[in-house]
Amino acid sequence: MKTLLYMMTSLVVLGLAFWAYRENYTTQQVLKDTRSLHRQIATEQARIAVLRAEWAYLNRPDRLQELADLNFDRLSLLPLRPEQFGRVDEVSYPPTDDVIEFTNGVEVSSFGAEGQLP
């Protein structure tokens, strides 16, 4: 009986030791993964920062002005002036040539036809 107890105890100790050993290595692996992920995030962020800087550089007002001047004959872009403000009713709507034909009209004149509306 005693021997059995000793054996069981030592087996439990062995098992715990093995578990702790494994946990230790899993933790280290997770830490390593996290570090590499962080490095990756840092690289990505640096890349985003560079792209943002490049975007801002390409959109700098001086350059846009120059581009507008260079492409004036195609785009005719001018600085915004007060005369360019308009009202909505001054906008001419495009003419509607084609008449939409109803092919499968639904009769809604009769009362209580809600359920049939498409």
Added chain:
Amino acid sequence: MIRKPLRPLAQIITAREKGENPDVIERENLAERHAEMQTKARQRAEGRLLVLCMFFLMAFTAIGVRMGGLATSDPVEPIASTASGSTIAMQRADIVDRNGRILATNLETHSLYAQPPQMVDPQHVATQLVEIFPDLDRDELLEDFTGKRKFLWIKRKISPEQKQAVHDIGDPGLLFGPREMRLYPNGSVAAHVLGGAGFGKEGVSAAEVIGVAGVEKEFDGYLRDPANGGRPLELSLDLTVQAASEQVLMGGMRLMNAKGATSVLMDVHTGEVISVVSLPDFDPNDRPRPPTSGFDPSVSPLFNRAVQGVYELGSTFKIFTTAQAIDLGLVNAQTIVDASGPMRIGRFPIGEFNNKNFGKISVTDVIINSSNRGTGRLALQIGPQRQQEFLDALGMFDPTPIEIVEADGGQPLKPRKWGELSTVTISYGHGLSTSPMHLAAGYAAIANGGRYIRPTILRQAAPQTGTRVMSEQAAAESREMLRKVVTSGTASFGEVPGYQVGGKTGTADKPKPRGGYYESKVIATFAAMFPAHDPKYVLVVTLDEPSVIAHGEERRSAGWTAVPVAGEMIGRIAPLLGLRPQVEPDWLSDITLTSN
């Protein structure tokens, strides 16, 4: 185990035959057995002691080794908590404009340094480096490489192409270190506000980026604080408006042959400075060194005229005098005041522009005609004490509170003794020197209905409440007068159809550095607000030493120089600010007046 019997039969029989006592044999054997048992027990105990000793020895050795290890190792943070993201953030936050467009950001580059002891072929390296960087000197490099030095910086910042070229030299003595550098993608746009950045403490693997001027220096702590998590600093500037203002002002400055120019555009309710230009300017990416010689700091492009340029701004101050007189109930816009000459304070004559004499005119006409004598007499009614209190409330005696390091340098100059003469001259803007930013804040108080609000360079979420410095009525009447200056006074070139500009011109002789005034050098200022019936923005344009030939004569007054530039600027930036041109409503103040 076979135990030895205590009374072996053979021995007992033998002893009996010899007549001896057989019990002796038994005792002998018993004693022998006991001795054997003792030896055994002692051996066991000794064994146990040994094991125990070994155990304690090992335990103490283990503890000792661990303690020794802990004592000799460097302290490090446990790495179990790598989850915090702050380590990833850039070391310096971005600066963005009010719409989130980048004004300043960081870029990763490399620095180049050399370790001569590890260098294989110094001659070749020096020749190749000079080919890549033409500004380096080959002989100097060679001297450094072959001398006693163990370490030297070659370049602080190099581009990826240059890095590759240096890499291709392939010498183990040339090494690169990572560097984060500050980049201003818009070049010289808003240069004076941003200031610039430089390197602080430098190491091989990193360098500290510190702000050296402008908001970069003012908010250095905020920008570098990791607790902000890389949140950008939001300025009140609008990049588009800023760029347009700079363009118009640059054109105006050239056209008017001015030495320098500045403009301030300020929201009258929030105090946000939407654009602030000072010309000539510089590129903050390559900030020039401050001038080490020369008497006048204002010739340097680093000089921020908008906040540091402290000048007498001339007649633009007249509206403060009339506004205070109306506020105090001394007059109203229609009251006739004496603007006739001659007028003397002590032994000093008070004259008018072009030696005019306006006679008795209304307060409105005093402003429209910009009469020195009229405002002077109003100021005498107000008195020096109340005048000082009013100007102090408008922030004219302290540096502007705007958050740019240079603003502290804009300490207004006021007379040491504020007597009657000072009261009269200051009433029309001479004798008190302020920056254009001061003037903008003062005009904002008139524009927003009588509350002084602090100009700020940071984006505001809500309008400022501000302290009341004059009544709504005084502010409204002042606005109407300012509008009339543009419709029928000295600032007629400032009319922009649809935006109802109101403003006041000011032309002041430039003071000589050693006292006295120049004959033919002026500071021309136009302080405006638009739309005048419900002002949203205040614009101050100042030209330094303008001179233009118009209608056959040389003209320097603000009406011919600063006003057209300001008019063009308003026409250009008001649409960008989203202001719709509108038909001018009738002024309602006349109706209010008849009801009094």
